[in-house]
Amino acid sequence: MENKLISGTQLSKILLENLKEKINNITNNRLPKIVIVQVGDNLASNKYIKHKLKSCEKIGMLSEHLKLDQNITQEELLEEIHKLNNDNKVDGVIVQLPLPNHIDTQVINETIDVNKDADGFSPSTLGKVMLNTSKIFPATPFGILKLLEWKNVELMGANVVIIGRSNIVGKPLANMLINKSATVTICNTKTKDLANVAKKADILICAAGVAKLITKDFVNKDMTVIDVGANFVDGKYCGDVDFDQVIDQVKLITPVPGGVGPMTIACLLENVYNLYLEKNK
Known part of the structure; x- marks a missing residue:
């Protein structure tokens, strides 16, 4: 099971250590x-x-x-x-x-x-993200891309299905993946025959905000699954993916907690550092 997990906790520690080193090296400002x-x-x-x-x-x-x-x-x-x-x-x-x-x-x-747009939510930032000219990116999509690249998941030509169309995850992430030459389908919970659409993906990213929406009917054995969900069910924190049901049916998967969440914070702080560099050129 361990070799199937994409650990955001692990990668975020590496990113934060890199940022710490860069900040420690600031001596004249x-x-x-x-x-x-x-x-x-x-x-x-x-x-x-x-x-x-x-x-x-x-x-x-x-x-x-x-x-x-x-x-x-x-x-x-x-x-x-x-x-x-x-x-x-x-x-x-x-x-x-x-x-x-x-x-x-x-x-x-x-x-x-x-x-100073550390979250990357302003219309100007989102426009630059779409045009692939931005220095910063919405933190959660940025973290997802870093997780995929860290695990050497091929994006060029990949069939990616995103479930969720929010302005802070689904829409910017779709544009960022398109800029990496992926083929992207954006769905939502009202998409017809959603399970069959999802099942054809190489990469499935779920940001629907519906606990355990993704079951074994949505996945295939060669799939990478990114779970952006943050839900509480009976006092327990869980994602949009029914993890126990899905893990044996896919190639790679992010856990909840310990997947996308820690990456969002690391990428937010990376945005701040990059904004700082731009200001102090």
Whole structure:
């Protein structure tokens, strides 16, 4: 079983060690800095932010957690973002999602300075990702690509099926894979005959947000499966793939936890470092 696993925990440690070494070698300038903006007290967000701050500390990157009241107005939040945009000592800004319902997430993402867009969610960044001219990438798709390349999974000419069409995973990932000369099909949970469409793939990436959606009927023995799901069922954390049912039926698979999740944080911090380099050319 071990030789089938694609360990994001293992690769993220390698990436973070590389970043740590690069940051340790900065001698004639200030260190890179990220600011994480949180609105309210979402428990899942608290957990994710804790992991991000811990990773920053490990690699020597400066970090700040700006926690704002749940009832802050959109205008007040935009004012905070403008302050960060104008702060020359800040290299990366992320606004932790989800935001309260009275705040328009798209407006917030569009307001973050593209030169500080650590999450890679701004329309300008996403446009550059599509055109293959971007220096940074949405962190989860970036992490998925790194996992595939680390395991020497051939992308050129590969038949890739992505289940999930979100602006932060499915759509940017499709463009990034197309730019690697893969043949990409984007599906969703309403796709007709979904299992048969998925079963023909060389690489199946599931980011549908539906626990254990992917069963043995969706896979084949030569397939690489990337599980982006982060679901809680009966208090237990699980992905979109029914792991126990699928693992013996595929070539390679990411576990949940320990697969895509750790890579998202490592790639987010790599984005911040690259934004820092661009600013200090």
